[in-house]
Amino acid sequence: MKFTKAEGLGNDFLLVERGAVPAEASAWARRLCDRHVGIGADGLIVYAVEDGSVTMRLINADGGEAEISGNGVRCLAAHVVRMDWLPPVHTVRTAAGPRAVEVVAVGRNRFRITSDLGPPILASREIPVALEPAASRVVDHPLEVGGRSLRVTATSMGNPHCALFLDDVASDALVSTVGQALERHSFFPRRTNVEFVTLVAPDELRVRFWERGVGYTRASGTGAASAAVAAIVARDAARSVRVVCDGGVLEVEWPEGGSVRQVGEAAVLFEGEWLAD
Secondary structure, eight states: OEEEEEEETTEEEEEEEGGGSOSSOHHHHHHHHOTTTSOOOSEEEEEEEETTEEEEEEEETTSOEESOOHHHHHHHHHHHHHTTSSOSEEEEEETTEEEEEEEEEOSSSEEEEEEEOOOOBOOTTTTTOOOSSOOSOEEEEEEEETTEEEEEEEEESSSEEEEEEOSSOOOHHHHHHHHHHHHTOTTOTTOOEEEEEEEEETTEEEEEEEETTTEEESOOHHHHHHHHHHHHHHHOOOSEEEEEETTEEEEEEOOTTSOOEEEEEEEEEEEEEOOOO
């Protein structure tokens, strides 16, 4: 089985063509993503190029499927443009819907990509969260988490997210303990991704991430977008922000009433052949 390894700000993925993937892919994906007995990655992207676009299916490192990954979209877009299968402007079709991309080469295997991630989802039932009565927005909602009283702002970019606003950058211990507890909190029926957000300036966020089905990651595309949306609705941040992640910087813009646009880099690292059973 042929594979390609790519990364977006340290969030890494294995890219495999759909025809090479077994029908029951969960355990197989866990093996490939294992960093000790596999290739190692945060997730597996199964793709097919057809009808002028590319379709992606995302399986996280724990074997569970996710609707979308912003960094994954960029990694796949970089791969298909590098292979000359699609033009620089094309559409990536995800379980959350089509996402338009524009790819610009900035090196032999590195690309700068603009993604249209669509309008954010703010209504409680659509995120979804277990909130009765339902609300049009979930801003600074109180939750008890592992003996802590927290306030979360929930959003979705086609996959569920919640943001915690902190005065200081979150420690490793906080990301791990609170991230794990929030991911599986009963308030989130489909589990959730977690962003730990520090508002450095109206137009700059420092964010750390706990991803559903993965754990700590150095960056998250939809997480950065959701953090920006949460900062705008809950903290009156600017409509265009720099999101500083552990792995680098993503630029996020959300015009009022419009779609979220994101700009960031992705790199195609290497190609290989999986030989094990």
